[in-house]
Amino acid sequence: MLEAIEVMEKVWKREPFHYEGDFYNAGYPSVEATDPDPTRDLNLQSDFTPWGGRQNLEIAVTGMSANSSSMRFAGQRGYLPISFYGGADSVRSHWDTYSAAAVEAGHAADRSRFRVSRDIFVADTDKEAKRRAIAGGLGYFWDRYLVPVYKRYGLLQGFIDDSGTDITPEDVTLDWLAEHVWVCGSADTVTRKLEEMSERIGGFGTIVMNSHDCIDDPEPWFESTQRLAQEVAPRISMPSPVATS
Structure with a gap:
């Protein structure tokens, strides 16, 4: 690539x-x-x-592993960095890697350009959001694809470390993911979770919401995205852009 x-x-x-x-x-x-x-x-x-x-x-480059080489490449070229969330430690390393490479190459290390990719689901209540997320395309994708892939390549540990729970990758369930990995809940809960993530990683410029196939029952997903835009996004504090010459 x-x-x-x-x-x-x-x-x-x-x-x-x-x-x-x-x-x-x-x-x-x-x-x-x-x-x-x-x-x-x-x-x-x-x-x-x-x-x-x-x-x-604007060219955007994604990274997931700690100290990602693609984040270094993005910084060297002045591209937009998108961090696929694999835990707070990995995201912090993405920004550190990107910003160091950007400054070395003569680009501004502007955190307002930093994108973080998350799975998000918003509903009236935490219980309803969890139920809809697990029953829909988000739950199906993680259950059938991501969990097996993440187990195979040892990518679940960052989420486990974030959660503070004492489990192994083999113990991971959709219910646990909805509680500790997905940004899932009411508008108040999702806002709180995003603000807590921002504090842990040092801030971000844009959330990139992962989308999943919801063709069998699209209305809950459409409602979630509308709530995210109208009830959550206006409440999130964003970093000020860095002036560039």
Whole structure:
């Protein structure tokens, strides 16, 4: 992925290049200086830059493991960092890795650009939110896919450390996830959980809410997202942007 981004940015410059990497060989066409038609070079170099120009495009890079190399890459390039939440310790390491790389590369380490990805479900009460989350696409996805994957690669321990509970990865259930991993509950509870997370990780700029297939019963999910936008988001304190020159 990182090499692919590097190739794309070379293409967007619309300058001739030749690239041989570990995963891709690429190049941008050029013509001999002796070509009698001086417009041929421009014709060959079609404009593949993003709509509206490269300067209006924000590239975001995700990371999950502690001291993530992709967070370092994002900092070096000035890209947006998105931390897939795997526990407060891993998220703090993401920001530390990103900000150090950004400053070293001459970019501002602006925490207001820091995105954190979470599973969120909002309903009238904590009990109803938990019931709907477990019964819907969120519960199905974690039960059938994420829990087995996280167990296989040892990724549940960060959540367990966060929870303060004395369990093993094999003891993890959907009920436990709804209590300790998902940001699940009434609007008041979800607001409190997000504020507590912000304090533990040092602040964030945007929450990226994971979405799941809810086609069998979409209304609870639509209601949850509406409540998040209208009843939770306006109450969350956000960091001020860092001025850049």
